Amino acid sequence: MSTAQGARARARTEVTAAIKDAARRQLAQEGAAKLSLRAVARELGMVSSALYRYFPSRDDLLTALIIDAYDSLGEAAEAAHAAAPGGDPVRRWTAVCEAVRVWALAHPHEYALIYGSPVPGYSAPQTTVPAAARVGRLLIGIVRDVHGAGGLAELPLTAELRPEAERLAADLAPGLPAEAAAALVAAWAELFGLVGFEVFGQFNRVVEDREAFFRHAVTRLAGSCGLTLRS
Amino acid sequence: MSTAQGARARARTEVTAAIKDAARRQLAQEGAAKLSLRAVARELGMVSSALYRYFPSRDDLLTALIIDAYDSLGEAAEAAHAAAPGGDPVRRWTAVCEAVRVWALAHPHEYALIYGSPVPGYSAPQTTVPAAARVGRLLIGIVRDVHGAGGLAELPLTAELRPEAERLAADLAPGLPAEAAAALVAAWAELFGLVGFEVFGQFNRVVEDREAFFRHAVTRLAGSCGLTLRS
DNA sequence: GTCTATAACGAGATAGAC
DNA sequence: GTCTATCTCGTTATAGAC
Numbered sequence: 001m002s003t004a005q006g007a008r009a010r011a012r013t014e015v016t017a018a019i020k021d022a023a024r025r026q027l028a029q030e031g032a033a034k035l036s037l038r039a040v041a042r043e044l045g046m047v048s049s050a051l052y053r054y055f056p057s058r059d060d061l062l063t064a065l066i067i068d069a070y071d072s073l074g075e076a077a078e079a080a081h082a083a084a085p086g087g088d089p090v091r092r093w094t095a096v097c098e099a100v101r102v103w104a105l106a107h108p109h110e111y112a113l114i115y116g117s118p119v120p121g122y123s124a125p126q127t128t129v130p131a132a133a134r135v136g137r138l139l140i141g142i143v144r145d146v147h148g149a150g151g152l153a154e155l156p157l158t159a160e161l162r163p164e165a166e167r168l169a170a171d172l173a174p175g176l177p178a179e180a181a182a183a184l185v186a187a188w189a190e191l192f193g194l195v196g197f198e199v200f201g202q203f204n205r206v207v208e209d210r211e212a213f214f215r216h217a218v219t220r221l222a223g224s225c226g227l228t229l230r231s
Numbered sequence: 232m233s234t235a236q237g238a239r240a241r242a243r244t245e246v247t248a249a250i251k252d253a254a255r256r257q258l259a260q261e262g263a264a265k266l267s268l269r270a271v272a273r274e275l276g277m278v279s280s281a282l283y284r285y286f287p288s289r290d291d292l293l294t295a296l297i298i299d300a301y302d303s304l305g306e307a308a309e310a311a312h313a314a315a316p317g318g319d320p321v322r323r324w325t326a327v328c329e330a331v332r333v334w335a336l337a338h339p340h341e342y343a344l345i346y347g348s349p350v351p352g353y354s355a356p357q358t359t360v361p362a363a364a365r366v367g368r369l370l371i372g373i374v375r376d377v378h379g380a381g382g383l384a385e386l387p388l389t390a391e392l393r394p395e396a397e398r399l400a401a402d403l404a405p406g407l408p409a410e411a412a413a414a415l416v417a418a419w420a421e422l423f424g425l426v427g428f429e430v431f432g433q434f435n436r437v438v439e440d441r442e443a444f445f446r447h448a449v450t451r452l453a454g455s456c457g458l459t460l461r462s
Numbered sequence: 463g464t465c466t467a468t469a470a471c472g473a474g475a476t477a478g479a480c
Numbered sequence: 481g482t483c484t485a486t487c488t489c490g491t492t493a494t495a496g497a498c
Contacts (some may be wrong), residue, residue, distance in 0.1 A: 031351035032265040038475070047481055117347030118431055120262040129436075159445045164440035172437070185438060186425065186448040192433075193424015194417065200349055202423075206403070207361075207416060209395040216392045217417040220455060239464075246465095269489060280492080281466050289490065 011070055016043060016054050019022040020068065023061055032119045035062065062113075066124060067131045069110040074134025076103040081138050089146045090229050092224045096138050097218035098189055104195045111199050115192055124199050140173045143180055143225050152226040153180040180226050189222040194218070247285050251299065259340040263350045266293065290353055292409055295354060297364045300341040305365030307334040307458070312369050320377045321453045321460050327369050328422055328449035335426045342430050346423055365415055367419050371404045372457050376409055383457040386410040411457050418452040 022043045026035055037058050041048040055061040080099030084092040104111040113119075114132070146152050157165055157179035169181035176184075194217055195201050198210055207213050223229075247323050253274045257266055268289050272279040286292040311330030315323040335342040344350075345363070377383050388396055388410035400412035407415075425448055430439055438444050450460075 029351065031264045031348070033262045034351070036475080049481080112348035115427075115433075116431075117262070117343035120260070120265070156451075158443075158447055158450075161440075161443045164438070164443055167439060168437075170376065182447065183451075186444070186451070189428040189433070190421035190424045190448075190452075193421045193427065196346075196424065196427065197420040200346075201347075202420070206399075207395070208398060209392075212389075212392045212395055213413065213417070216389055216413065217421075219389075220387075220414075220417070221421075224451060224455070243464090268491090278467055279490080280468085283491080284465060448483065 012054070017090050019051060019054055019061070020064060022176060023065055024110065027065065027113060032062065032113050032122075062119065063123055063125060065110070065126060066114055066128050069107070069114045070128065070131035070134065072107070072110070073100065073103050073114070074131060076100075077138055081142075089142050089151075089227050090219060092142050093139065093222040093225075093227055094218050096142070097134070097221070098215065100135060100191065101195050101198070101214055104199045108199050111195075115196055116200070126195075136172075136184075139188060139225075140176070140184060143184055143227065144173065144176055146227055147176055147180065151228065152177070152180060153223075153228050155183055155224075155226050159184065183225045185222065187225050190221060191218060243285075250282060250285055250292070251295060254296055255341065258296065258344065262340075263293065263344050263353075263378055264322075268292065268419050274461060293350065293353055294358060296341070297345055300338070300345045300391070301359065301362035301365065302339070303341070304331065304334050304345070305362060308366050308369055312373075320373050320382075320458050321450060323373050324370065324453040324456075324458055325446060325449050327366070327373070328452070329446065331333065331366060331422065332426050332429070332445055335430045339430050342426075346427060347431070367403075367415075370419060370456075371415060374415055374458065375407055378407055378411065382459070383408070383411060384454075384459050386414055386455075386457050388413065414456045417457050421452060422449060 019040060022040045023035060025043070026039055030039075033060065037055075038048045038052050040061075041051050051061075055064065080095045081092055083163045084095035086092070104115075143152065155177070161182060162178060165178035165182035168185055169176050169178045173181045173184065194214060198207070198214070203210060216217050219229075244285070250271060253271045254266060257270055261267075261270075266289065268282050268286075269279045271292075272282050282292075286295065308327050308330045311326045312323055315326035317323070335346075374383065386408070387446060392413060393409060396409035396413035399416055400409045401408050404412045404415065429438070429445070434441060454460075
């Protein structure tokens with residue numbers, strides 16, 4: 001009986017994966033707004049009602065795709081972080097940023113799903129939050145390490161932003177100075193501004209050597225969070 | 232005869248505007264991917280084929296909406312720029328950035344149309360470029376004025392990026408130092424990263440006092456382009 | 463000449479009966 | 481699960497009103 005259950009569970013996992021693969025293919029062709037359970041079913045030779053055994057609604061399928069995308073991006077970023085030389089924080093920072101860029105260029109439609117326009121009528125549940133936070137956690141960790149070693153540069157902070165910055169530090173990066181927490185959140189958004197502009201074509205006919213441009217920009221972002229180049 | 236032509240032209244302008252208004256309403260409800268000529272015609276009490284007198288295809292309607300959105304954003308930014316005190320370049324910079332943010336929050340669907348995920352199957356023609364460049368031109372102008380007055384701070388530039396930076400300067404901002412041109416393009420993308428994260432909900436449950444946060448971030452962006460606070 | 467209305471096409475989605 | 485009848489879509493051809 002346990003083997004039967006095991007086989008059943010295995011089959012279920014396989015079908016679930018096949019559904020998500022087909023849905024991702026459709027995402028690339030028609031976009032998330034037009035993702036339709038029927039088309040997915042057709043591609044798999046199933047009938048649409050059968051899909052509801054695996055995903056109770058179109059929105060649940062979307063949520064699964066979103067979590068998968070965040071996790072795939074997070075894994076790529078974490079692998080790059082682990083492979084970067086531990087001694088140089090700016091290197092680790094740029095390695096993470098470059099991994100984000102490379103992943104986004106390799107998976108533009110999944111990138112659009114998580115960082116592009118919201119899908120009309122869909123609202124992401126809280127379930128997506130942990131996966132969505134993975135890249136941010138990496139960046140926080142790098143700055144925290146440097147701060148722990150006493151190597152964080154001083155950053156300006158206006159009186160206007162101090163309360164918000166302290167709240168951000170307490171919520172997201174306990175132990176970090178408020179100005180570093182605020183700079184981190186800004187750098188996080190700006191990183192995805194750079195990546196999004198390239199993936200979505202805003203750099204067409206503007207930036208040519210995008211890799212060099214990106215590396216330079218994210219190195220400056222590292223500096224804006226208090227990381228300093230090893231001299 | 233000239234009055235007849237005038238009346239005809241006026242009617243044509245009015246109908247064109249009504250079509251675009253209805254299309255914008257549909258954009259807000261269903262998203263750009265599902266924009267349908269028939270639904271627009273239905274809302275206006277017209278028959279779908281009549282729309283083809285005004286827009287030769289659905290893609291042409293989309294293009295018109297995109298250009299309108301860029302122009303609306305550009306006008307808002309230019310008005311804010313004109314109203315800002317001329318003597319303080321950082322003030323002018325932040326005024327432009329804040330106008331972009333305010334416009335985007337007031338027109339989230341049009342913002343998604345121009346800076347969000349690309350519409351599947353649609354590729355924007357070159358016609359959109361001048362309207363799309365308006366905000367960028369403003370930012371370039373601010374930095375150029377400061378440079379003309381000899382007040383631009385020195386900026387770092389790696390050897391790796393120098394050729395690209397010089398090409399960027401020659402193409403987009405003749406007369407500016409290469410490092411300032413590269414920094415400007417990066418700041419341009421990063422600005423829309425900040426705005427996009429807020430408009431698309433990535434700052435939900437993260438940033439609370441978004442106005443203060445934004446002002447602080449774009450002031451730092453000004454510094455990254457060589458603008459210095461009047462002390 | 464400028465417009466709107468009718469009708470139709472081929473393709474695809476959708477709902478429901480079976 | 482299957483089949484069918486009925487929708488929607490973009491687009492074109494055509495005919496007639498002003």
